[in-house]
Amino acid sequence: MKRKTTRIGIVGPGRAIDRGVAERVSALAGDRAELVFHPQCFLREGHFAGPDAARAAAFADYANDPSLDAVWFARGGYGACRILDLAFGNLGAAARAKTYLGYSDAGSLLARLARDRVGRVAHGPMPADILREGGEAAVRRSLGFLTGTDDGAGIDAAAQAPGRYAAFNISVFASLIGTGWLPDLSGHVLMLEDVGEYHYRLDRMMFTITSNPEVKKVAGIRLGRCGAIPVNDIDFGRNEEEIVRDWCARGAIAYLGRADIGHDVDNKIVVFGERGAGA
Amino acid sequence: MKRKTTRIGIVGPGRAIDRGVAERVSALAGDRAELVFHPQCFLREGHFAGPDAARAAAFADYANDPSLDAVWFARGGYGACRILDLAFGNLGAAARAKTYLGYSDAGSLLARLARDRVGRVAHGPMPADILREGGEAAVRRSLGFLTGTDDGAGIDAAAQAPGRYAAFNISVFASLIGTGWLPDLSGHVLMLEDVGEYHYRLDRMMFTITSNPEVKKVAGIRLGRCGAIPVNDIDFGRNEEEIVRDWCARGAIAYLGRADIGHDVDNKIVVFGERGAGA
Numbered sequence: 366m367k368r369k370t371t372r373i374g375i376v377g378p379g380r381a382i383d384r385g386v387a388e389r390v391s392a393l394a395g396d397r398a399e400l401v402f403h404p405q406c407f408l409r410e411g412h413f414a415g416p417d418a419a420r421a422a423a424f425a426d427y428a429n430d431p432s433l434d435a436v437w438f439a440r441g442g443y444g445a446c447r448i449l450d451l452a453f454g455n456l457g458a459a460a461r462a463k464t465y466l467g468y469s470d471a472g473s474l475l476a477r478l479a480r481d482r483v484g485r486v487a488h489g490p491m492p493a494d495i496l497r498e499g500g501e502a503a504v505r506r507s508l509g510f511l512t513g514t515d516d517g518a519g520i521d522a523a524a525q526a527p528g529r530y531a532a533f534n535i536s537v538f539a540s541l542i543g544t545g546w547l548p549d550l551s552g553h554v555l556m557l558e559d560v561g562e563y564h565y566r567l568d569r570m571m572f573t574i575t576s577n578p579e580v581k582k583v584a585g586i587r588l589g590r591c592g593a594i595p596v597n598d599i600d601f602g603r604n605e606e607e608i609v610r611d612w613c614a615r616g617a618i619a620y621l622g623r624a625d626i627g628h629d630v631d632n633k634i635v636v637f638g639e640r641g642a643g644a
Numbered sequence: 645m646k647r648k649t650t651r652i653g654i655v656g657p658g659r660a661i662d663r664g665v666a667e668r669v670s671a672l673a674g675d676r677a678e679l680v681f682h683p684q685c686f687l688r689e690g691h692f693a694g695p696d697a698a699r700a701a702a703f704a705d706y707a708n709d710p711s712l713d714a715v716w717f718a719r720g721g722y723g724a725c726r727i728l729d730l731a732f733g734n735l736g737a738a739a740r741a742k743t744y745l746g747y748s749d750a751g752s753l754l755a756r757l758a759r760d761r762v763g764r765v766a767h768g769p770m771p772a773d774i775l776r777e778g779g780e781a782a783v784r785r786s787l788g789f790l791t792g793t794d795d796g797a798g799i800d801a802a803a804q805a806p807g808r809y810a811a812f813n814i815s816v817f818a819s820l821i822g823t824g825w826l827p828d829l830s831g832h833v834l835m836l837e838d839v840g841e842y843h844y845r846l847d848r849m850m851f852t853i854t855s856n857p858e859v860k861k862v863a864g865i866r867l868g869r870c871g872a873i874p875v876n877d878i879d880f881g882r883n884e885e886e887i888v889r890d891w892c893a894r895g896a897i898a899y900l901g902r903a904d905i906g907h908d909v910d911n912k913i914v915v916f917g918e919r920g921a922g923a
Contacts, residue, residue, distance in 0.1 A: 380878075411881020412844055443844045446851045450894070540848050543822025544855035565691055565722045569819050572725045576823035599659075602690020615729070 371398040371512040373435045374427035375492060377406040377414035379470045380442030382493050390492045393504055397512050403427060406439045413444045420444065421451035424474070428452075428460035428483075435511045438467030438474065440493035441534075445473035449546055456483055466507055467491050469560075469628065472537040479531065479548035479637045488532035488556075488626065489519065489634035503630040510634050521625045521633035523587055524556070527642045532556040532589070532626055532635035539570040542577050548637070551582040554621060556635055557609070558589030560628035564601035567591060568608050575616030585619030590627030650677040650791040652714045653706035654771060656685040656693035658749040659721030661772050669771045672783055676791050682706060685718045692723045699723065700730035703753070707731075707739035707762075714790045717746025717753065719772035720813075724752035728825055735762055745786055746770050748839075748907065751816040758810065758827035758916045767811035767835075767905065768798065768913035782909040789913050800904045800912035802866055803835070806921045811835035811868070811905055811914035818849040821856050827916070830861040833900060835914055836888070837868030839907035843880035846870060847887050854895030864898030869906030 373394075375387070387402045394400050405423035408415030415423075427436050438445075452474070463484040467475065468491065478486045489510060490503035497503065509515030517525070524530045531553045533541075538557060541547050557574075559567060574580050591605040603611065606623070613620040625633040652673075654666070666681045673679050684702035687694030694702075706715050717724075731753070742763040746754065747770065757765045768789060769782035776782065788794030796804070803809045810832045812820075817836060820826050836853075838846060853859050870884040882890065885902075892899040904912040 412876070412878055413881075443848060446848060536848075540818075540852045542852070543858075544852055545857065546855070569722060569725060569815075573819045573821070573823055576825070578824065579822075597691070599691055602692075 370396065371434045372432055373398050373400050373437050373511055374430060374433040375400060375402045375406055375437045375439050376420070376423040376427050377439040378420050378424060378448055378474055379414065379444035380412065380440055381409045381414035382406050382439045386492055386495055389495050390504055393501060394508050397514060398508060401433065417447050417451060421448040424448065424452045425455060428463060429455070429457055431459040433463065435464040435466060437507070437511065438471035438491055440491055441467070441469030441471055443470050445470050446540065449473055449477055453477060453481065460484060464511060466511060468532070468632065469534050470537055472533045473541060473546065475637065476533070476541055476548060477546050480546060486637040487634055488637070490632050494630065494632070497630050499630045503632055506634065519634045521556070521635050523622070523624050524554070524635045524640070527640055528584070529553040529639050530556065530635050531637050532624070535559040535567060535570050535574070536562060539573045542573055542580070547579065550580065552584050554585055554587060555580070555583045556587045556589055556624040556626055558591065558624070558627045560592040561595065562591065563595050563597050564603065564605065564608065565597065567605055568601070568603070571608055571612035575612040575618055581616060581618060583618060585621040586613055587621045587624035589624040590629060592628050649675065650713050651711055652677050652679050652716050652790055653709060653712040654679060654681045654685055654716045654718050655699070655702040655706050656682070656718040657699050657703060657727055657753055658693065658723035659691065659719055660688045660693035661685050661718045665771055665774055668774050669783055672780060673787050676793060677787060680712065696726050696730060700727040703727065703731045704734060707742060708734070708736055710738040712742065714743040714745060716786070716790065717750035717770055719770055720748030720750055722749050724749050725819065728752055728756055732756060732760065739763060743790060745790060747811070747911065748813050749816060751812045752820060752825065754916065755812070755820055755827060756825050759825060765916040766913055767916070769911050773909065773911070776909050778909045782911055785913065798913045800835070800914050802901070802903050803833070803914045803919070806919055807863070808832040808918050809835065809914050810916050811903070814838040814846060814849050814853070815841060818852045821852050821859070826858065829859065831863050833864055833866060834859070834862045835866045835868055835903040835905055837870065837903070837906045839871040840874065841870070842874050842876050843882065843884065843887065844876065846884055847880070847882070850887055850891035854891040854897055860895060860897060862897060864900040865892055866900045866903040868903040869908060871907050
């Protein structure tokens with residue numbers, strides 16, 4: 366009996382991708398999956414992959430398409446928070462039966478999907494990661510996860526035990542604090558990563574995050590990689606793990622160690638919500 | 645009868661200043677005011693003007709000193725949020741009878757002072773502004789305000805009518821959202837300024853700010869200057885006023901126009917809280 370091919374729809378809530386990305390990622394997928402890139406992914410309007418309305422409509426269209434098994438976010442780069450109040454009005458049964466995968470800026474959508482308990486939500490590599498050196502490994506990891514052909518090998522080891530999990534970019538997560546768009550994170554292991562932020566900014570964002578009463582309900586925080594930290598005119602005096610340890614201690618939140626996530630090709634997958642003993 | 649000389653204590657909740665700043669600002673004050681620079685202002689530990697405990701203790705010491713009429717924050721530069729939970733435990737009657745003045749990173753302390761209704765809280769130039777070209781005018785404005793010799797001439801024209809006011813740096817204000825340290829801003833004109841942030845970051849911070857239920861209670865938002873906006877690899881497509889107008893509209897918050905505040909020598913003074921008809 367022929368195995369059903371997984372159909373994956375790709376939309377771009379943030380910045381645009383080029384056709385070349387779509388071609389390379391489709392070639393990697395081969396006949397394991399049929400990738401359907403929404404034309405919106407290639408639109409360009411100022412900073413964004415098309416106007417807010419077009420990005421919201423593309424997301425809602427694909428989320429509601431019963432012929433698609435998953436919605437994969439094409440790329441980060443800022444923009445997803447601008448469609449949080451536009452894209453979720455009409456999600457139906459098909460949207461609830463889907464997997465959603467992305468990270469970085471797309472974390473805004475992961476947050477609201479998890480908040481509204483829509484579908485299976487996961488933090489992991491996106492099509493645009495193909496542009497990184499060695500990026501095929503990252504994209505293959507996501508394809509393996511989305512097609513269910515990897516036996517869970519792409520899941521972060523720290524997110525494989527029974528428990529509850531969520532993963533976010535620190536900047537994106539901090540920007541969602543106090544907005545009402547975050548899911549209930551009670552008892553969750555919260556995994557955080559970042560890229561391109563000064564140490565003092567990481568420190569300030571960890572102040573915001575660990576001061577928030579909702580975040581204080583987490584089971585603990587794990588730190589992924591913070592890549593490409595710019596050199597400040599004066600050394601901050603603490604590295605990123607010391608910063609996170611410090612704010613966890615001040616906020617009476619358990620620091621649980623490192624996570625294998627980040628803006629890089631080793632970025633592993635974290636599935637949001639409850640993971641049972643049999644998962 | 646000899647007029648009482650105003651005694652102003654200066655502390656550094658963020659980064660250090662040099663002795664030269666203290667000398668130049670003291671010379672400008674002349675015999676209008678006696679400036680008392682806490683030795684902590686000149687400490688250096690990594691990024692900060694001394695350890696958190698030293699910065700918190702200096703603030704509390706001067707706030708509680710009955711011989712001082714005002715506490716003036718020496719400089720911004722990140723650090724004030726780190727002493728929010730250390731510095732406020734033992735503020736007494738002398739602390740409540742004082743004026744507090746600063747802006748930028750010091751906004752974290754202005755927020756908590758206003759939240760706890762401690763003293764008269766104002767957003768305006770700091771001693772380190774003397775280092776800007778033409779900075780004497782900014783420092784004179786603050787000296788005139790603190791000594792009460794300017795007849796209110798240094799107050800932002802948009803904050804002179806009867807009403808309630810608050811002013812913040814956008815980055816600092818966004819970092820306080822959801823932390824519990826912000827004052828009740830119901831019915832306030834909220835004035836915001838920034839420096840050195842990309843348009844996309846201003847957009848994301850205005851998303852956070854205008855999505856917050858507490859901020860939605862303001863009477864409206866006025867935009868000060870956003871200086872030194874870095875050039876992004878792709879133009880954002882909206883300037884800072886368009887960004888603020890857009891998010892105010894999305895958040896059903898009145899956009900009230902511009903304010904005369906910013907990280908520059910024209911930065912006017914905004915007194916927090918209620919301003920009566922006779923002020």
